[in-house]
Structure formats: structure tokens, C-alpha cells
Amino acid sequence: MKTFEVPVIYRSPLISAIKARRKEQDRMKKDFTPTILDLGAVRILLARHFGFCYGVENAIEIAFRTIEENPGKRIFLLSEMIHNPHVNSDLLSRGVQFLMDTTGRQLIPWETLKADDIVIIPAFGTTLEIEARLTALGIAPLQYNTTCPFVERVWNKAGQIGQKDYTVVVHGKPGHEETRATFSHSQAGTPTVVVKDMAEARLLAGFITGEHAPELFYERFKGQYSTGFDVTKHLQRVGVVNQTTMLATETQAIADFIKEVMQQHFQPENIGERFADTRDTLCYATNDNQSAVTGMLQQPADLAIVVGGYNSSNTSHLVELCEEQLPTYFISSEEKILSKNEILHYDFHHKQELHSNNFLPEQGPVSILVTSGASCPDALVEGVIRRIARFYNVEEQLEAAV
Template structure:
């Protein structure tokens, strides 16, 4: 796989050495057992896969290279390049400006942009409408494009099945930048509707079967369907794609459910189901799959608590937290700075969108076993920082420990 020129401040010699060793031992990536860092009184189980993915490293390389090669020019990002506050803060410090926030609210008016300005498309991609707006301003929308190739793969799949007269069902968070972009590209080719979870998939199933009246659809899926969507006609042939960072198991469950509804509604068999349900296979990116599988492997081991590191608005990271929460106390932090002391930690409750201040998060007894992972937009340097902070509470110098 291609390697990228990512700023050294995001790298970690410790994590790099661990990852390189695991790659040598498991070239086919079939072993999802964690790596044990045994510091005596403290044991850290590090997930097999975590941290920067291909799309994130690609975006970082393009963005920082663009800044370096264009001194004196005004450089803008459509919104956060990735969902990590440290990386976005570094870009802001270099003079990059965000045109919108993550919800799409305007921060820089379009009419203040000039043809010689540089506008970088973030890793999530963008809508066709925004591409058109940039073109109208005389700015080439794709000259500085960091859209993840795995996001573009979803767009291509949606276009392929749309050309065969299938309606596209997008499993994603309606307000997420990537879902907004995928919805825009898909609806350009075919009727499209977004479902955020299994509950909404079941609602959609009731429209497919006719259990719900078509008149109810606009209110129940407000803002989540393409213009002119005809419930009675556009749900007869469908296919499911997704926001690449959703839970793999949930996407599969939604696809299986919709497929079953279609089969029952039209009395189809396995031999002829493709007449009305498109084979989209799995449109999750490899990193999302690997990181979620690695957390499942991590959770097979006994532990006292889990720590997940990443941006609080990172979808892929929140799903790792979700998996860990099912098994043991879990603390979602953005960096080691959130670990205030051995007794106090600030951590994010993504369910209620609030930061919590917890005490006595580390057990009194020893040894303590901590399960540790991070999201696909989290620098390895932050994970090393967390390891060092935790090790310090137990009088461990990890540099000396690593050499012994």
C-alpha cells in the first residue's frame, strides 16, 4: 500500500515499531488479537488495528503540501479536513480557514472568495452543489481534492446501481459531511433516501410493504430523501450503500432486513432477488472493518476498563466506543490531556454530547489491565501520549521498559 508524507509530529516511534512487528507476524491481517504492553502493575492491551487510515494520511499529505507550496496565498478548507481537533488546529495555525463548520453552517461568505484562492475538499468529499458553486466563483473544485478513495467507491457504486434503475438507500448519519456528499452524488443519478439506523430501516420497510400510507413519508424522512421521491414507485427496486464509517454489523443488518422485506413483498427467491434488490456488497472501507474487528478481538480479553482516543465528532471513533461500552467501563478522550490525574479524567459522552468529569476511573488494585484503541483520524502520537501518561502513574518509564 502507498506510504504518505505525514508530519512527524503525528508519528510515534513506539507505535510504529509495534505496528511494523505485527505486520511482519501477520501479513494477511487475519490475527485480531491485541498487543500486550506489560509494565507490571499496569498492563495495556493495544488493539491490532487503529489510527490513521489510507484516506486520512492521503488528506493530510495533500493539505500540508498545499500549504507549503503556496506561501502568501489564501487557502481554505470547505470544513474540517478530518474529525480530529489536533490536526485541524495545526492547519488553522498555518493560516488555513474553514469555509463551513461540520454541520454546513457558513463561516466564510461565498462572495468573499476570489478565483486565485485555493479551496481544499476534505476527506469526506463534498456535494455536487458546492462543486458547482466553486466553479461559478472561478475556482477549480477538484484541483485540491482530498476525498477518500473509499468514499468515492461508494459514490461509484450508487451511480452504477442508479443507472440500472435501483433506488439508493444510504445508511448514514443525515447531518454528517460524508453522508451529505454521498446523498448529493446519488440523487443526481437516482431516487435516494437516507436511513440513520435500523429503526428508520424498519420504518422504510413499512412503506415498501404498504403498511404505512405514502402520505406519512415526507414527515418521517424530512430532509432525507431526494426531490420528487415517489414512495409507491421508488421503493420497488432498491440497493443499500453506506457512510463508510458506520458499524459494519448494523449496515449488514439493515441490508439483510431490506432484502428480506423486498423478497417477501414480491415473493422472490434467492435466484431472482436481484431483480429488485441490488448487490452492493460491503461499502465500508477497509480501515473501518479492520478497526472494528480489532476492537472485537480486543474485547475477547479480560480488562478493567477501555480507553478510546479520537475526535469527539468522529463517527468511526464513536462506533469503537459503542462496541467497548457493551463490555466494560469506557472512556472516550481526545488526548492524554484529558487524563487529569490518576483519579480524574475528562471524557466524552457521545450519546448526550457532553463532557463528563469522572473520579476513580483507575482501579485501586494491581495489576490494572486497560484496553486501548483509537479512531482512524487519530495520530499515533496521541496514543503514545496516553500510554506514557498512564505508565507514569505506575512509576514506569516506557522508554526503559521498551529497551528491557
């Protein structure tokens, strides 16, 4: 796989050594057991896969190279390039400006842009409408494009089934930049509707079977369906694609559920007449990271720490998996660990940061599961491990443990 030039500030000698050793031992990536750093008083169980993925490293390389190659020019990002506050802060410190926030709210008016300005498309991609707006301003929209190839793969899949007259059902968070971009590309070629979870998939099924009155669809799915969507016509043939960072098991469950609904309601001789074979459109890193957390949770532990941006979808799903079994602390960096007794951590369910006491057990040895999202620098994970090791006066043992 291609390697990228990523700023050294994001790298970690410790984590790089661990990943290199695991890759050497498991080249086919079939072993999802964690790496165990046994430091005596504390055991760190590090997920097999975590941290920067292909798409994130690609985006970082393009963005930083663009800055270096264009001194004196105004450089803009449509919105956050990836969902990590440290990376976005670094870009801002280098003079990059954000045109919008992550919800799509305009921060800098379009009319202030000039044809010689540089606009970088973030890793999530963007909508066809925004591409057209940039073109109208004389800016080539795809000249500085960091869209993840795995996101583009979803767009291609949606386009392929759309050409065969299937309606596209997108499993994703309706307000997320990637879902907005996928929706835009999909609806350009075929009717499209977004479902955020299994509850909405079940609701959609009621419109497929006729259980719900058609007019209710436009109220229940307001803002989530394409222009001209006809609920009585456009749910006869469907296919499911997804935001690439969703929970893999949920996407599969939704696809299986809708396929079964189509089978039972229409009873086709060939299910392919009603349900498109889209296969899995999750990215490899999402799959690997979630599988690694599942493998990590097979080990006994006292708690889990997940590191990443608080608005990172893929990171929040790792937190969900850990929360099912253990006390879990979602933090953006080691700075959130205030002391051995205090931690600031994010409750993404209620969108608030919490302050907890006595998060580390008093009696040892303590076992802690550690992982991070696909947009989190390895340097931050090392920082978390070292801070915990210092609490137990065993930091010098880290290198020996590796």
C-alpha cells in the same frame, strides 16, 4: 500500499515499532488479538489495528503540501479536513481558513472568495452543489481534492445501481459531511433516501410493504430523501450503500433486513430483480479497526480508553463496541487524563464531556484496553500510554516491553 508524507509530529516511535512488528508477524492481517504491553503494575492491551487510515494520510499529505507550495495565497478548507481537533488546529495555525463548520453552516461568505484562492475539499468529499458554486466563482473545485478513495467508491457503487433503476438507500448519519456528499452524488442519478439506523430501516420497510400511509413518508424522512421522491414508485427496487465509517454489523443487518423485506413482499423469482447486490461499501480501515476491537474485547480487562475526535463517527463506533462490555472512556488526548483519579471524557450519546473520579482500579495489576479512531495521530495514543505508565512508575519499561 502507498505510503504518505505525514508531519513527524503525528508519528510515534513507540507505536510505529509495535505496528511494524505486528505487520511482520501477520502480513495477511488475520490476527486480531491485541498487542500486550505487560508493565507489571499495569497491562496495556493495544488494538491490532488503529490510527491513521489511507484516506486520512492522503488528505493530510495533500493539505500540508498545498500549504507549502502556495506561500502568500489564501487557502480555505470547505470544513474540517478530518474529525480530529489537533490536525485541524495545526492547519488553522498555518493560515488555513474553514468556509463552513461540520454541519454546513457558512463561516465565510462565498462571495468573498476570489478566483485565485485555493479551496481544499476535505476527506469526506463534498456535494455537487458546492462543486458547482466553486466553479461559478472561477475556482477549480477538484484541483485540491482530498476526498477518500473509499468514499468515492461508494459514490461509484450508488451510480452503478442507479443506472439500473434501483433506488439507493444510504445507511449514514444524515447531518454528517460524508453522508451529505454521498446523498448529493447519488440523487443526481437516482432516487435516494437516507436511514440512520435499524429503527429507520424498519420504518422504511413499512412504506415498502404498504403498511404505512405513503404521505407519512415525507414527514418521517423529512430532509432525508431526494427531490421528486415518489414513495409509491421508488421503493420497488432498492440497493443499500453506506457512510464508510458506520458500524459494520449494523450496515450488514440493515442490508439483510431490507433484502428479506423485498423477498417476502414481492416474492421475485430472482431477488436481484428487487434488491441490488452492492456488497460491502465500508472502507477497509473501518472494518479492520472494528474487528480489532472485537478481538481486543476477548481479553479480560478492567476498562477501555478510546482516543479520537469527539465528532469522529468511526471513533464513536469503536466506543460503542467497548461500552457493551467495559467501563469506557472516550478522550481526545492524554491531557484529558487529569490524574490517576480523575478523567475528562466524552459521552457522545448526550454530546457532553463528563468528569469522572476513580476511573483506575485501586488494586492491581490493572488491565486497560486502548485503541483510537482512523483520524487520530499515533502520537496521541503514545501520549496516553505514557501518562498511564507514569502513574504506576513504569514508563521506563515501555521500550523493553516492545
